Amino acid sequence: MTPSETARDAVTSPTASTAGSESEQPTTTVRSMTHRLMAQHGLTTIFGNPGSNELPFLQDLPDDVNYVLGLHEGVVVGMADGYSQALGRPVLVNLHAGSGTGNAMGALSNAVYSQTPLVVTAGQQVRSTIGLESFLSNVDATQLTRPLTKWSSEPTCAADVPRAFNEAVLESVTGTKGPVYLSVPYDDWDQPSASNDRFLLDRSLTEARSLPAPVVEQLVRRLDEAPRVALILGSAVDTVGASEDARILAERLNADVWIAPSPYRLPFPNRHGQFTGVLPAAVADICSALEDYDLALVLGAPVFRYHQHVPGDYLPPNVELIQITEETGAATRAPFGEAVVADVAEATAALARSVAARTNDRIDAWRDPEPAPEVTDGVFHPEKVFEVLRETAPQDVTYVVESTSTNDSFWKQMDLRLPSSYFWPASGGLGFGMPASVGVQMALPDRQVLAVIGDGSANYGITALWSAAQYGVPVVFVILKNGTYGALRWFADVLGVPDAPGLDVPEIDFTALAKGYGVAGSTVSNEEELASVLTEAMAGDRPYLIEVETSLTAPQ
Numbered sequence: 001m002t003p004s005e006t007a008r009d010a011v012t013s014p015t016a017s018t019a020g021s022e023s024e025q026p027t028t029t030v031r032s033m034t035h036r037l038m039a040q041h042g043l044t045t046i047f048g049n050p051g052s053n054e055l056p057f058l059q060d061l062p063d064d065v066n067y068v069l070g071l072h073e074g075v076v077v078g079m080a081d082g083y084s085q086a087l088g089r090p091v092l093v094n095l096h097a098g099s100g101t102g103n104a105m106g107a108l109s110n111a112v113y114s115q116t117p118l119v120v121t122a123g124q125q126v127r128s129t130i131g132l133e134s135f136l137s138n139v140d141a142t143q144l145t146r147p148l149t150k151w152s153s154e155p156t157c158a159a160d161v162p163r164a165f166n167e168a169v170l171e172s173v174t175g176t177k178g179p180v181y182l183s184v185p186y187d188d189w190d191q192p193s194a195s196n197d198r199f200l201l202d203r204s205l206t207e208a209r210s211l212p213a214p215v216v217e218q219l220v221r222r223l224d225e226a227p228r229v230a231l232i233l234g235s236a237v238d239t240v241g242a243s244e245d246a247r248i249l250a251e252r253l254n255a256d257v258w259i260a261p262s263p264y265r266l267p268f269p270n271r272h273g274q275f276t277g278v279l280p281a282a283v284a285d286i287c288s289a290l291e292d293y294d295l296a297l298v299l300g301a302p303v304f305r306y307h308q309h310v311p312g313d314y315l316p317p318n319v320e321l322i323q324i325t326e327e328t329g330a331a332t333r334a335p336f337g338e339a340v341v342a343d344v345a346e347a348t349a350a351l352a353r354s355v356a357a358r359t360n361d362r363i364d365a366w367r368d369p370e371p372a373p374e375v376t377d378g379v380f381h382p383e384k385v386f387e388v389l390r391e392t393a394p395q396d397v398t399y400v401v402e403s404t405s406t407n408d409s410f411w412k413q414m415d416l417r418l419p420s421s422y423f424w425p426a427s428g429g430l431g432f433g434m435p436a437s438v439g440v441q442m443a444l445p446d447r448q449v450l451a452v453i454g455d456g457s458a459n460y461g462i463t464a465l466w467s468a469a470q471y472g473v474p475v476v477f478v479i480l481k482n483g484t485y486g487a488l489r490w491f492a493d494v495l496g497v498p499d500a501p502g503l504d505v506p507e508i509d510f511t512a513l514a515k516g517y518g519v520a521g522s523t524v525s526n527e528e529e530l531a532s533v534l535t536e537a538m539a540g541d542r543p544y545l546i547e548v549e550t551s552l553t554a555p556q
């Protein structure tokens with residue numbers, strides 16, 4: 001079952017009719033009805049950090065509910081984000097009032113760009129005391145997470161809480177997926193649930209965004225008639241489980257395959273003979289990269305997520321661009337091209353089935369990486385670290401990466417072929433990597449998660465180590481220690497700011513920090529040590545942290 005199928009099943013198909021007649025219902029509270037709705041939607045894991053306002057919701061949780069405590073709300077949301085992305089399902093988050101929500105905002109920005117369906121709930125003060133702003137009132141709660149959440153609500157009365165909860169879950173996975181926010185006054189939970197709430201348990205919602213046959217036929221004709229096709233795959237191709245069909249489509253078209261700029265997941269094997277590269281995140285650079293094509297087909301990506309400001313024409317003359325996306329905003333926002341809003345997995349499968357197969361000698365032409373520079377004086381070139389990881393880790397390893405200046409080195413050495421092999425902070429907000437790796441490992445217990453984290457990035461989510469230790473989540477953390485915010489050094493140069501302060505992070509002892517949070521670790525200083533410590537760490541069933549001193553490199 002693909003992640004998208006799992007998500008659809010979880011939300012649209014109640015397992016059995018539980019409605020019954022009004023007279024048969026035992027007296028239920030808003031709390032117990034909401035707990036039943038959680039079960040119906042498969043929301044059996046809560047990532048949270050509680051306060052007084054939230055405790056009444058957490059009373060009498062069903063036995064099969066698993067509560068995962070994070071020690072900071074950025075970590076709570078980061079773990080939930082990784083867990084939700086890797087499972088392909090909505091996930092419940094519970095935060096403390098306005099202050100807990102505020103701590104989570106940076107992490108929420110990542111969930112927006114990966115369209116992660118997080119159902120974020122927060123406890124509110126007692127209804128009658130919110131207006132006078134009693135301690136821990138979440139003032140204007142519905143506005144607090146805007147514009148990051150696509151939907152937010154504080155029900156107008158206790159009786160509307162179960163319906164609003166149901167709406168929150170469905171909103172998170174319908175249309176453009178993403179985080180939603182529900183604030184609930186804590187005196188609501190003990191109130192009686194309305195007898196009509198039983199109908200909520202019998203609801204279903206079906207979203208049908210398949211392409212009609214004539215649209216498929218027209219797209220197929222245009223693809224077949226275009227001599228030189230560039231297939232530009234977005235991270236969402238992996239999210240919706242379409243990477244296998246995308247590979248078939250690419251091979252039948254014998255298209256060059258580009259990955260859309262700033263990828264947060266990997267939609268195509270990066271050693272495949274048709275893999276051409278990650279598109280540069282700049283207007284003029286993309287224009288020149290697409291010069292030799294007639295038609296560019298973008299699947300599951302915005303057009304485009306630029307980063308560096310290099311002005312120019314959006315497209316070369318005579319290149320047509322068609323974008324197929326599930327994200328309505330990505331279609332409406334785009335400043336050029338023809339957009340089609342549709343189910344990306346179904347559209348990819350339909351095109352892969354229907355395009356004519358061209359001659360193609362690049363299918364089995366896998367490309368080997370070049371050897372990496374050797375370790376000198378105990379200092380690794382980042383490429384050497386990645387070479388050792390590639391040679392030591394199993395083929396189905398999953399990387400969660402947050403190390404910014406080493407991007408180029410990473411892609412030079414990696415050989416990633418399977419779905420869900422790569423996760424990266426989707427908005428560029430640091431603090432995702434450490435916690436998301438814990439969430440991804442919880443969701444994918446049969447795959448080893450390696451978290452590759454810079455010594456700057458690690459600090460934004462360091463308390464994830466504690467959750468990994470306490471819940472026995474066997475992530476292996478590899479900390480690349482160059483003592484600085486390497487990417488910002490490079491940016492300072494690009495932007496002509498040679499004297500910017502605050503760019504170095506010297507003298508942090510990550511093995512000591514890990515020990516403090518209950519995670520064993522060690523520092524390695526040569527290739528053999530790294531390989532043997534990594535092998536041992538992956539064989540264990542506990543988290544482990546490996547600290548590696550690395551040289552300064554540029555992201556590209």
Ligand code: TZD
Nearest residue numbers: 403404405429430454455456457484485486487
């Ligand atoms: N704060 C947050 C929440 N997100 C950010 N992206 C930044 C600050 C700014 N920032 C970057 O964009 S990259 C970077 C910072 C501080 C440096 C990260 O350092 P690192 O990796 O040690 O993790 P490198 O390889 O040394 O760049």
Ligand code: CA
Nearest residue numbers: 454455456484
């Ligand atoms: Ca660094």
